[in-house]
Every structure is written in C-alpha cells, then in structure tokens.
Amino acid sequence: MEDIETGTLEAPLLDPNDEEENNDWMDEENENDDEASTSSTEGACDGTCQERACHGTNVLRDVALAYHVVLERRPLLVKSITAFFILGGADLVGQAVQAVRSAGGGDELDVLRTLRFAVFGFVLQAPWNHFYYLVLDGALPPTEYPWTGRTFLKVLIDQLIQAPIFTVVMFCFLGLEDGMTLEEIHAQLKAEYLFTMMESYKLWVPATLANFGLVPPLYRVLFLNVVFFVWSVILSLILNPTPVKDGAS
DSSP states (O other), X not given: OBOTTTOOBOOOOOOTTOHHHHHHHHHHHHHHHHHHHHHHHHHHHHHHHHHHHHHHHHHHHXXXXXXXXXXXXXXXXXXXXXXXXXXXXXXXXXXXXXXXXBTTSOOOOOHHHHHHHHHHIIIIIHHHHHHHHHHHHHHSOOOSXXXXXXXXXXXXXXXXXXXXXXXXXXXXXXXXXXXXXHHHHHHHHHHHHHHHHHHHHHHHHHHHHHHHHHSOGGGHHHHHHHHHHHHHHHHHHHHSOOOBOTXXX
C-alpha cells in the first residue's frame, strides 16, 4: 500500500500465519527486482554499444578529414605515397593468387617484386595521372552535371590516347626495374600488349566514366589508385605468369 504522506510503497499487511500468501508476495518482489536489473543492464549495454559506434565513426571522420587537409596541401606527395602502398598491396594479393594456382604449391614471397610495383606507383603512376588530370581538366574543365558530351569526350581521350601510351611506358618501366633488356621488353610488348589493352578496357572504360562523371578532381587519383589495385592484381598475373595446377580450370 502507498503511504499518503511520504508517497512511498509499503509492504502489504500480511497474515503471519498464512505462509502461502507470504511466499507469493516475496516471489512477486523478486521478479520485479530481476526485471529492473535486466532492464538496467540492457540499457547500459545499449549505451556502451552506441558510444563505441559513435567513437568509431568519429575516428573514421577524423582520418578522412586529416587526409583531405594533407591532400590539399601536398597533393602530389600524398597521391604518390597512397599509390605506393596500394600498388604494393595489390602485388601481394597477386602473389597470393599465384601461390594458389602454382603447380608447385606456392613459392616464397618475392619482396623485391612487390617493392618494384610499389615504386612504380610512387614514381610513375601517381605523378603521371596527377599532371595528366591537371592538363586534361585545364583543357576540358569539369561540368556541373556528370553525364555530358564533355565527360564522354574525356573518356575517349583517356582510353584511346592516354591509356595506350601509358601502358607502353608501364611495360618499359617495370621491365627495366626487373633488369630486362630493351629487346626483351620489346618482345614482351609484342606478346602481351594487345591482350593487356583488351583486358584493361573491360575494367577501365566504366571506371574512367565514373571517375570523370562523379568523382571530384581532388580525389580522382585516389579513386584511380583503388581501381588500380584490382588492375595491378591482373597485371601481376599477366606479367608474371605461373603454371596452372593439373586439373584446374
């Protein structure tokens, strides 16, 4: 019953001789206490989970903001460093795929090969595309709407002029890094250039269209590096073929 003066709840008047009534009342009180404890625990858990999720979101937002600030201040350096790690990681994935497909069951990690791809990203791929986009956007500035005639014209220029030239330069750069002679590089180009270009168009035509149409100019090389991760895995397999296991498709 409720105390009128204090507003508190008091235990009901029970018959001391009625053991069943007393037990029922005690059970009801215990159930109420358990429900209150469970509700408090669940509330604390929900609050902790929400706090952790918010903290994780804040960390990602802070990292993205810091990257944006540094990218605006030192665009070429940041793009080159990003390409170094992305292309190096791509070659590691390529080597892992080769290890699975290898007839010998997998070779040891070729650290120098990974370093060559990483240096290629830092020295050539990122700087090339940084200045190329500056020149192209200077001649054909980005439009307010993504899908315009200018956007498609830039894709055509990129894929029919820039990409074939860059692919030759890439073969030469990676070949020289690998200690190949000019004759060996020329032979590799004759054997693999056309196939490489045909494979590249499957990935790069839609990627380039999205890059010119949807990605802000400051982030185009970053987007390019992410796509280049996939392409570098493919390149790694093209330029470093391995025998396929018997019975593998």
